[in-house]
Amino acid sequence: MWICFSPGCASRAVRDTLCFWPLRYSWRSLAVTPARLFYTNPLETRRCLLRHIQFLRFNTNNGLGRAFCMSQENQLEKSWWHFLQTLQQREKSKSQVCDIDGVSLRKHAHDVLASSGSLALSVEVEKKRQELNQLLQEHQDNILDENLCRQLEVLGNAILYHLESGKTTLPVSRTKGTAIGCVVSNSQDKFIGKQPNVLWRSIDKSILRSHPLYRPLPPPYLIKVASCHDFRMLRQDSEEWKIARSFSQVSASTLWKILGFGERRAATFLGLPNSMKGHHHAIHAWKSLLNPSFEEVYDSVSKIRLKWGHSHEANCLLAFLEYMHSFQDIRMQEVGLFVLEKGQVLPQWNIFYEELPTISASPDALFRVRKTNGVWSVWQLCEAKCRCPFVPRIVASSLHSSLETSSPEKGPLFRNKDILNYANWSFLNFRPLEKLSPIYFAQMQLQMLCANIEEQGYLISYSVTKGSNIFQVTRSNEWLGACLSFVREFYNRYGRKESSAYPPDDFFWDVPGYQDFLQLTKDLTSQCTVWKHISYEDFNSYIKF
Known part of the structure; x- marks a missing residue:
């Protein structure tokens, strides 16, 4: 078995046939590296990953790694x-x-x-x-x-x-003497030609890392990865983190797909929007389960949304950090990838760790506050969600029109390339989320499990022009136990190499206890109301654009 580090080494059909797991890497000297016992089990996969991450930055055969460090x-x-x-x-x-x-x-x-x-x-x-x-x-x-x-x-x-x-x-900064800054995009215009400027009013991640109340992670070349436990020390914008994440079969952001939340009946029951409905979500999760290096192909609209969310993540975290610091002492910690470990699966769930696929989560940050008695609280989790204000004009004219019908493989019709070829973009002043989505609830629950957060986490919904809403999400061990049981069920049915089963439509709907699980998800999500609101004016008082 071989792992290929070259980005253009093989087409999708070839690597599917040969079982290649392509890992993107920029150094030309890293061509092909042998790895045995690769598909034996998730544990062997993790051990193999450790060896290759150690090999990345310190390849001194051609002197590149040595020159980089010196x-x-x-x-x-x-x-x-x-x-x-x-x-x-x-x-x-x-x-x-x-x-x-x-x-x-x-x-x-x-x-x-x-x-x-x-x-x-x-x-x-x-x-x-x-x-x-x-x-x-x-x-x-x-x-x-x-x-x-x-x-x-x-x-x-x-x-x-x-x-x-x-x-x-x-x-x-003009508040409390904290040293922060603001790096906006070179262009102050919302559009560059006819294309959205995804960096409009975005803050560079290095600004957040230089904040005195924010504890950034060291550069990847200073991290010695001795076990999967050390993946949490890899910066989320580093190549090492991307490679570590590519070995994960289930991530917090794809959990809802494996749980069947996007299926027609379940999505209707949970009240999800049309854009999140469709069997193609489960198919993507199924392919990732069989081949964790499988990358979902995004259309132009989705790429714009992803780039916007990534570039404005620092805005969201900085707004939360400065708001919390306005009335209490706080420290925020940058984190990498948390892999679910054996001791985190509670005995009362009646689930063996070996029955589960490789599960991981990458929360945006952890934080803790100093109590009135001077003692620091336990670590809590925060997740940033930045809603993209750019939409194709053909969709902006009717966001809930019949154009948003979906197909099993391609998803919503407005993602069709023929439409995007002539569709202009519109800027809509979206407000931050007023209600928490069951998808985000599931994501945060798994993040709290993998990161060993025992109490609660906070989701910050950020709007570039309308402020931010903060949701408080309490960890539910009851929900997590039911969740992992359905993850195990999906893995046993469709995710093992010896199984060639294809997940059908509404694959969990008739499974005993599934509809009760959906009702529990709906009830717990409805309890997560807006905890605090940060107005646009307050945000501007923290950061000078």
């Missing part, structure tokens, strides 16, 4: 991350602070200055570097002071922001 910019980044790690260790054990800890912090801070000394920095960032140097000289004895460490962190993040984004300025 560049001056990455040496600076590495020094700064060592400083942050030491700082976080100090915060975890403040009662045990000693001089050795202070020496370590001071040493890493000086390493940052030394690594950035010969770099061509902008005037603003060079000024911040000099301020950092002055702070170190003036506060040699009280380097462990919390306020000083926070200033060091802000100044260092400004340097890293300059290196990562290539921008020359870093605007400062």
